[in-house]
Amino acid sequence: MDLWTIFHKALARRFMDFIFAEGIAGAVFARREFEFDEILSSLSRSHGYALKDAKRQRMLGVVLDFLIECEYLRAHRGRYITSGDCPRPAAPEPARLPGGLQSEYDFFDRCIGHAGAYLRGGRPLYDFSGGSVPVWDEFLGNPEFEYARAELIKRLSEGNPAINMALVLCYGPGYDIYHLQRYSEDIRITAVDYNGVFYETAMAKLLRPASVDWIHSDKWDGFGSPLPIGDGYFDAVIFACADPYVPDSTRRFVYEDIFRVLKRRGSLGIITRGYPDAQCAAERRYRISALCHDFAESVCDGWQGFYPTSDTRALLEGIGFDIKAVALNECLWRVDKP
Ligand SMILES: C[S@@+](CC[C@H](N)C(=O)[O-])C[C@H]1O[C@@H](n2cnc3c(N)ncnc32)[C@H](O)[C@@H]1O
Known part of the structure; x- marks a missing residue:
């Protein structure tokens, strides 16, 4: 096995x-x-x-x-x-x-x-305050997500001219930034999250701290508010393990805003899971695992749940993204701004 x-x-x-x-x-x-x-x-x-x-x-x-x-x-x-x-x-x-x-x-x-x-109405087990940072750091560095991050960056670079300017949206404990820095020495990364609790944990992972521009959390109020970045700025945006924290009511806005800050022919890379529905093409063990994961992480503050792949596809295509790849049992997405 x-x-x-x-x-x-x-x-x-x-x-x-x-x-x-x-x-x-x-x-x-x-x-x-x-x-x-x-x-x-x-x-x-x-x-x-x-x-x-x-x-x-x-x-x-x-x-x-x-x-x-x-x-x-x-x-x-x-x-x-x-x-x-x-x-x-x-x-x-x-x-x-x-x-x-x-x-x-x-x-x-x-x-x-x-x-x-x-x-029974109890409080969430974990949230995104300082006290939960070590738990997120340990969990998010697991080999499954690390494999997905490495694979995502490989997919984003396929057929792409060099990625020089990248945005890490919701940088969390810093794994996404680390992987981008491993991919290229020259890459300039902008990192944003809606609160500052992860900053030191993320900093400690970086290969080249000076090549990261941090957007202070008081400049961005989180999902539903516009990113404080001009139009057409990035070659790539990485959005990992955070889509299930986006409320349905603001999801379209979040992805439209990502579309806005991407350059033409820029790519968005997403890591998530697809909530199993009739159109789900993931293997059965991944569908079962997605349901276990969804249920378990529901006890974390702000969790909204995995969205069905068909909904995500319709949303992204509706905004104008070109879906280049949905891989790893619907966990990994590369979508381009034409
Ligand atoms: C599970 S962590 C993923 C972090 C990181 N991308 C990774 O893969 O390690 C979820 C991220 O979503 C962010 N987040 C949660 N709720 C949010 C909200 N309402 N608005 C903006 N970001 C939020 C958290 O701060 C955290 O960085």
Whole structure:
């Protein structure tokens, strides 16, 4: 079994164990057929879940989609159909994963461990304040995301004249900047985030700190506000692991603004996952993993969820981007401004 398969399986087992241990499976499999609202009311009553809140409601939708993807449940004309009683799978062994995969697993494990309290109205487990920086630093440096970043930059440079000016949008702990600096010694990078808590952690990773222009967080209010940058400025924009923090209501604006700051023939590189829908072309284990990831990170402040690839495609094409590549099981996007 390859590393990723081991990882995906361990994560899916952890999520399934939560669904049974929390008693959600009990409520689902006690029914032969049900509607979404029915299971929401039942779990609000029996578990005290705060399901008037759209984000927590959405988490239950992810649970049901996960059970469908695992073939425990079927959806038909707006109703969910079970095959009756469903035996609880064996509890997962404590995961011992090779290398940095353990830190990725541990992050999701802690998030899933907090999900019951969060569903009952508890506070988010992590946010983007200073106290959470070490957690984000450890999680975001995992080998899966690092591989995706290296691959993204390779894809962005394919057939592109040299990338001289790049924007790292939401630089976080600095991995995206580091990868761009590894790609080229001459690259000039502008880095922006909506608060300054990651600055020192990001700085500590840089190969050439002097070649980065930092936009101070008091100049940008985050998603929904315009980037403080002129039109047609960058050859490339990197936007990694942040799209699921963009609210649906501002998503079009965010990508229009990226389009605006790109030069003609400039490229946007996105790392995310596609929420599995009927058109999802990702392998099944990636679809399952996307649902585990989506559910787990929902306990983090500001998480909106993965958007279906078909929605992202329609949005980006509607703005005028030319979709050059959607790769790595719909995790990696290269889209160009014609
Ligand atoms: C999961 S981190 C990804 C960071 C980095 N791109 C990486 O891949 O390591 C999400 C990023 O989104 C930023 N973010 C979260 N909510 C935001 C908001 N409302 N507006 C702007 N940025 C936000 C965070 O500050 C953080 O840098």
